[in-house]
Amino acid sequence: MEKHVVVIYPHPDDESFGAAGTIAKFREEGVPVTYLCGTLGEMGRNMGSPIFANRETLPEIRKKELIDACEVLDMNLEMLGYRDKTIEFEDRNQIALDLKSYLDKIKPSLVITHYPDYAVHPDHNALGAAAIEAVRLMNPEDRPTVWAQAISNDYEEVLGKPEIENDITAIFDKKIDAIFAHASQAQGVLGQRRDEASVNIDLKEIAKQNMGIERFYIWKF
Amino acid sequence: MKPIELEKVQKIIDGFKNKEVYVHLETTNGAYASHINKKAYNVGAYIRNAKVSFNQAKIVGDGKSYRVGLKMEMGWIYAEGLTDWTIHEDSKLLMAGHDREGRLMVSLQISETPFSY
Numbered sequence: 001m002e003k004h005v006v007v008i009y010p011h012p013d014d015e016s017f018g019a020a021g022t023i024a025k026f027r028e029e030g031v032p033v034t035y036l037c038g039t040l041g042e043m044g045r046n047m048g049s050p051i052f053a054n055r056e057t058l059p060e061i062r063k064k065e066l067i068d069a070c071e072v073l074d075m076n077l078e079m080l081g082y083r084d085k086t087i088e089f090e091d092r093n094q095i096a097l098d099l100k101s102y103l104d105k106i107k108p109s110l111v112i113t114h115y116p117d118y119a120v121h122p123d124h125n126a127l128g129a130a131a132i133e134a135v136r137l138m139n140p141e142d143r144p145t146v147w148a149q150a151i152s153n154d155y156e157e158v159l160g161k162p163e164i165e166n167d168i169t170a171i172f173d174k175k176i177d178a179i180f181a182h183a184s185q186a187q188g189v190l191g192q193r194r195d196e197a198s199v200n201i202d203l204k205e206i207a208k209q210n211m212g213i214e215r216f217y218i219w220k221f
Numbered sequence: 222m223k224p225i226e227l228e229k230v231q232k233i234i235d236g237f238k239n240k241e242v243y244v245h246l247e248t249t250n251g252a253y254a255s256h257i258n259k260k261a262y263n264v265g266a267y268i269r270n271a272k273v274s275f276n277q278a279k280i281v282g283d284g285k286s287y288r289v290g291l292k293m294e295m296g297w298i299y300a301e302g303l304t305d306w307t308i309h310e311d312s313k314l315l316m317a318g319h320d321r322e323g324r325l326m327v328s329l330q331i332s333e334t335p336f337s338y
Contacts, residue, residue: 043247043249043267045249045250045251045324045325045326046323046324046325047319047323047324047325048323049322049323050323051222051305051319051323054222054307054309054315054317055245055247055315055317055325055328055330056309056310056313056315056330056336056337057309059337083338085252120252120253120256121252121253122252123252151256152256153256153259188322188323188324191322192253192257
């Protein structure tokens with residue numbers, strides 16, 4: 001059993017779309033989970049549907065949604081205070097040291113983050129790379145296992161099959177609750193997939209079809 | 222935000238003329254554009270808290286979508302596709318253009334005090 005799991009993603013809602021089922025499973029087993037959330041998603045373009053946020057009110061709204069989602073998933077939350085869309089322009093080593101200071105304190109047995117270069121959003125790639133660097137900087141015997149999540153359309157062709165495949169359909173309602181805690185984002189993000197399928201089906205069905213399995217690669221140092 | 226009312230917004234941008242103001246100007250089609258649609262391109266740009274001064278300001282449009290041009294001593298600030306507006310914290314003018322799903326595509330914001338950073 002894991003001792004403590006640390007999730008490192010840049011945006012409020014990455015944790016819910018990407019790993020809510022996995023997080024919920026760990027919590028059911030009694031494993032503490034802490035989310036280090038990089039930014040407040042200040043530059044997101046989804047403003048709610050119908051619109052209820054604007055560029056200036058969005059950060060506070062998303063902060064509240066993040067806190068609510070972490071309550072749904074029953075995990076600890078640390079907000080790192082970086083700014084949406086800018087992580088790749090910061091000093092990677094400095095971010096790695098910042099992340100390492102949390103890891104040194106929490107001493108997790110497992111870290112979940114994005115797979116650098118295969119996670120589509122530049123913030124995902126940059127924070128994933130910094131998280132992996134933070135673990136690399138630790139003594140090899142103290143390093144937690146790292147699960148890296150790839151998102152790009154081609155990742156399986158290039159990287160092969162992910163070692164970890166968590167079927168989370170049994171606790172899917174929890175994931176849905178976490179996703180919909182992000183009220184300003186949920187419909188816009190899921191709706192995008194509806195555009196793609198160009199059929200009028202229920203958003204929760206879309207989520208279930210696309211997100212019933214959460215996949216991760218075990219990072220090799 | 223609410224649909225742009227031309228006369229009201231014109232009056233407000235006139236009020237910012239010949240003052241030192243902070244501008245937020247942005248356009249985006251999202252970080253996932255080409256992930257979701259192979260034929261799409263990811264494009265976006267933003268500048269936040271640019272300190273500028275303009276002496277001419279005009280909003281033009283057809284009742285649904287609007288353009289704003291701000292003339293500075295040495296150049297222009299321009300935004301197209303603005304649909305909605307609001308006043309934030311009593312004094313900051315926010316204008317934005319949203320697509321049919323309510324996603325922000327463009328924004329132009331003007332304030333005498335800086336936007337949070």
